Amino acid sequence: MPSGADVSSAAGTALIELAGIERVFMLGDSRVRALASVDLRIDAGEYVAVMGPSGSGKSTLLNVLGLLDRPDAGTYRFEGRDVTTLDANAQAHVRAHRIGFVFQSFHLVPRLTAAENIALPMVLAGVAARERAERVKQALRDFGLNDRSDHRPDQLSGGQRQRVAIARATVMRPALLLADEPTGNLDRATGDEVVRLLEALNAQGVTLVVVTHDKALGDRARRRVGMEDGAVRSDVAQPGAADTPAARDPSSIEPAAG
Numbered sequence: 001m002p003s004g005a006d007v008s009s010a011a012g013t014a015l016i017e018l019a020g021i022e023r024v025f026m027l028g029d030s031r032v033r034a035l036a037s038v039d040l041r042i043d044a045g046e047y048v049a050v051m052g053p054s055g056s057g058k059s060t061l062l063n064v065l066g067l068l069d070r071p072d073a074g075t076y077r078f079e080g081r082d083v084t085t086l087d088a089n090a091q092a093h094v095r096a097h098r099i100g101f102v103f104q105s106f107h108l109v110p111r112l113t114a115a116e117n118i119a120l121p122m123v124l125a126g127v128a129a130r131e132r133a134e135r136v137k138q139a140l141r142d143f144g145l146n147d148r149s150d151h152r153p154d155q156l157s158g159g160q161r162q163r164v165a166i167a168r169a170t171v172m173r174p175a176l177l178l179a180d181e182p183t184g185n186l187d188r189a190t191g192d193e194v195v196r197l198l199e200a201l202n203a204q205g206v207t208l209v210v211v212t213h214d215k216a217l218g219d220r221a222r223r224r225v226g227m228e229d230g231a232v233r234s235d236v237a238q239p240g241a242a243d244t245p246a247a248r249d250p251s252s253i254e255p256a257a258g
């Protein structure tokens, strides 16, 4: 913490508490320690960039945080509850209702339209059709996709696909939004626009954790966690880094042409 801030009194409500997290993969005869004794606390509302070289465990960490993967040892508390010991169904429920995930390669369902992709998490969560239609309409508006509602992913640009993916990831109003190299497949201008969208969502209250090896992007986050060989090697506060006009006023963001 810079400027001698009193961590105890400044601390908010913990959203994520990792203690002694281990994840080991076997590759042939060799044992890869993808996560090694990771302790990490992230409070509700934070904006964290996770950085580090390729193979340092960033995606593995995000997958554990998103309950897409189970650690081999250690404890993960999410919203104060130990989720490490939950069975697959209970984990799926937490994931569906509290966590959104955005990937580098979008992961949209090819045969579904933009509107249907956005509706998917609500279908899985059993949200009534009428409510679904309302929320899809709102999301299409919020993300500048009104005129792309009936387009399939292959009829959309990269930026539009990632906007659909972000709309899908947030339509259930999750507490946590995880993004793994969300700008990795986009040009700089389109990537910047996607970052501003994510930051606007964070400004509205969602906790944002972004994996990136783009230094410019990492510098924008209010906290930067550095990984190496599966371990957290640095953890730096960057106060005010994302205090941009767009972050203060999300409605000022206009989708770029891409």
Ligand code: ADP
Binding pocket: 025, 026, 027, 032, 033, 034, 052, 053, 054, 055, 056, 057, 058, 059, 060, 061
């Ligand atoms: P990063 O996202 O930082 O590039 P990853 O989390 O993808 O790193 O990978 C961390 C390490 O774990 C790497 O050595 C990688 O090869 C290994 N790894 C990740 N996933 C698997 C897997 N499913 N099977 C085997 N090894 C894996």
Ligand code: MG
Binding pocket: 058, 059, 060
């Ligand atoms: Mg990765």
